[in-house]
Amino acid sequence: MVSRIASNRWATAKRYLGLGGSEQVDVARRSEMRVGQGFDVHRFSDDPTRVLVLGGVVFEGERGLVGHSDADVISHACADALLGAAGLGDIGMHFPDTDPRWKGADSLALLRHVRSLLAADGWTVNNIDSAVICEAPKLAPRRDAIQQTLSDVVGAPVTIKGNRAEQLGAIGRTEGIVCFATALIQRESGTTESRTT
Numbered sequence: 001m002v003s004r005i006a007s008n009r010w011a012t013a014k015r016y017l018g019l020g021g022s023e024q025v026d027v028a029r030r031s032e033m034r035v036g037q038g039f040d041v042h043r044f045s046d047d048p049t050r051v052l053v054l055g056g057v058v059f060e061g062e063r064g065l066v067g068h069s070d071a072d073v074i075s076h077a078c079a080d081a082l083l084g085a086a087g088l089g090d091i092g093m094h095f096p097d098t099d100p101r102w103k104g105a106d107s108l109a110l111l112r113h114v115r116s117l118l119a120a121d122g123w124t125v126n127n128i129d130s131a132v133i134c135e136a137p138k139l140a141p142r143r144d145a146i147q148q149t150l151s152d153v154v155g156a157p158v159t160i161k162g163n164r165a166e167q168l169g170a171i172g173r174t175e176g177i178v179c180f181a182t183a184l185i186q187r188e189s190g191t192t193e194s195r196t197t
């Protein structure tokens with residue numbers, strides 16, 4: 001029994017190594033996967049006209065964040081994770097805060113643009129998971145809306161977890177919001193071919 005298993009393994013290895021025989025060998029398409037990590041932080045603004053936008057969802061009546069764009073810290077972390085996974089740099093490279101085109105920009109448009117950059121290189125998004133750290137606002141009531149909005153933009157499941165900083169440090173003093181995101185992306189690599197050995 002053992003020798004039969006060993007023999008089968010050797011036969012398989014020989015096929016892939018191209019040793020002996022005249023069998024057709026299919027080199028299957030391989031899926032290439034990459035992981036990326038994103039981070040972003042924004043301070044709360046004292047400007048009462050700033051609107052708080054998290055993951056594309058507007059939080060009415062909450063203090064907004066300081067930023068060149070709409071300061072959507074969740075969308076930015078997700079975009080950063082996707083760019084990192086694809087080896088396409090970071091969000092600051094693509095959307096510099098000195099560029100007037102991005103002043104007050106809707107960050108969902110930025111995220112959509114990042115998705116198109118990945119698609120141009122053959123990447124599709126597998127999923128994104130993110131952790132948001134803040135004392136306020138409470139994310140739970142809007143979590144489903146955020147997840148749905150971001151999932152629609154990237155074309156894959158996006159999950160959000162809200163965490164508090166337990167009053168530690170600047171985030172614990174409600175001075176801003178931090179977001180970490182991890183993205184998994186994939187693309188087909190290689191081609192299906194057959195060769196005679």
Ligand SMILES: [Zn+2]
Pocket residue numbers: 040041042067071072073076
């Ligand atoms: Zn940002």
